[in-house]
Amino acid sequence: MPEHRPDERRPAGHRSDGHPPDSETVSAWLDGELDEAARRRFEAHLAACPACAAQVAALRGLAAGFASMRAETLGYDLAGVLDGRLAAAAPRRPRTPRRWLVWLPATLGAAASLALGIGLGSALPGAAAAAPPALVGAMRVFDPMPPGSVCLGPDPCYTKGMPR
Amino acid sequence: MFGERTESDAAADEDEVLARARAGDRPAFAALVRRHQDRVFRFLLRLVGSREEAMDLTQETFLKVFQSLSEWRPEAPFRAWLFRVARNAALDLLRRRRSLGFLAFDELAPDEGEAAWPDPAPRPEQRLDDRRRIAALDRALASLPAEQREVLLLRELEEMSYAEIAATLAISEGTVKSRLARARAAALDHYQRDTGERRDA
Structure with missing residues (x-):
């Protein structure tokens, strides 16, 4: 995992001015996660510090943007879709073979993207990451193909029928 | 759909619904799914950056939850457990x-990230400014490493407390605090460079 250290790129004036609050304090204050003493200390500082006030305003703008992401919805009734599949899947028996029936489509999706990845990997330009979701989706058309040719897992593809 | 319930109503009978779902009651589980599906979806969408994969992962998450619901102990907050399952799948x-061999989402250059990221579902009531923002x-999210992205999303989208985020991700509250501050600083930096200088009306 890439190690970013954005803290070190904090607005230059913030530290050189000798401001006591660090970015963790500002962030925790916004979240209401400072204890009473720290909260008062920061708020007293904030009232007199335009740099911190600007930082707070900017972070609040960011938070408002995230808030508007909460309008996003899945767009369909997943519960209804799942219910049919759950009828075939026994709860509290996670090690039974039936579990594979439930997971098989996802496995096939991964297998399909692997197959495509091998074929297309070298040809794809920089924007390649846009491709997999669409391609995986397109490959769903081939779900009923005989298992085996794109099987990643050990036995299940060979011993079970296809779900549906 | 399921917008009739208020949040407090939902919280009040969550325990009962959970108890029935744990006993294998499918209608109770369906109620649980309806209550949480959009939140899980929007977390996954922003975490993996692909609408289609987020939809698959949402389904995968709830199947996994149904199958292992008996392993969840009522002492632990259900939401933290649910989001942990979702996050692990992501x-x-x-x-x-x-x-x-595909580029990891967090390694995409900003321009490529823009291409790879689907438009948020265009809704008539959503203002243009909102969509631009x-x-x-x-793009700012895409520039963050996944460990910062998940912390930021749990806080900003789910409005989890630091304690709940810590429980979800199995890290300390101190780590939540510092990682969140780093994530915000990096996201803000990216966002301001993205929008600040140039303004396309």
Whole structure:
């Protein structure tokens, strides 16, 4: 995992001015996660510090943007879709073979993207990451193909029928 | 759909619904899914950056939850457990992408990230400004490493407390605090560079 250290790129004036609050304090204050003493200390500082006030305003703008992401919805009734599949899947028996029936489509999706990845990997330009979701989706058309040719897992593809 | 319930109503009978779902009651589980599906979806969408994969992961998450609901103990907050299942599924996907040789989501250059990221579902009531802001935020999110992205999303989208985020991700509250501050600083930096200088009316 890439190690970013954005803290070190904090607005230059913030530290050189000798401001006591660090970015963790500002962030925790916004979240209401400072204890009473720290909260008062920061708020007293904030009232007199335009740099911190600007930082707070900017972070609040960011938070408002995230808030508007909460309008996003899945767009369909997943519960209804799942219910049919759950009828075939026994709860509290996670090690039974039936579990594979439930997971098989996802496995096939991964297998399909692997197959495509091998074929297309070298040809794809920089924007390649846009491709997999669409391609995986397109490959769903081939779900009923005989298992085996794109099987990643050990036995299940060979011993079970296809779900549906 | 399921917008009739208020949040407090939902919280009040969550325990009962959970108890019935744990006993294998499918209608109770369906109620649980309806209550949480959109939140899980929007977390996954922003975590993996692909609408289609987020939809698959949402389904995968709830199947996994149904199958292992008996392993969840009522003492632990259900939401933290649910989002942990979702997050683990997403990290598996991100790792799989990497092993398949595709660029990891957090390695995309901003321009490529923009291309790879689907438009947020255009809704008539959503203002253009909102969509622009979200697009810029999406690019900022895409620039973060996954460990910062997940912390930021649990806080900003789910409004979890630091304690709940810590429980969800199995890290300390101190780590939540510092990681969140780093994530915000990096996201803000990216966002401001993205939107600040240039303004397309």
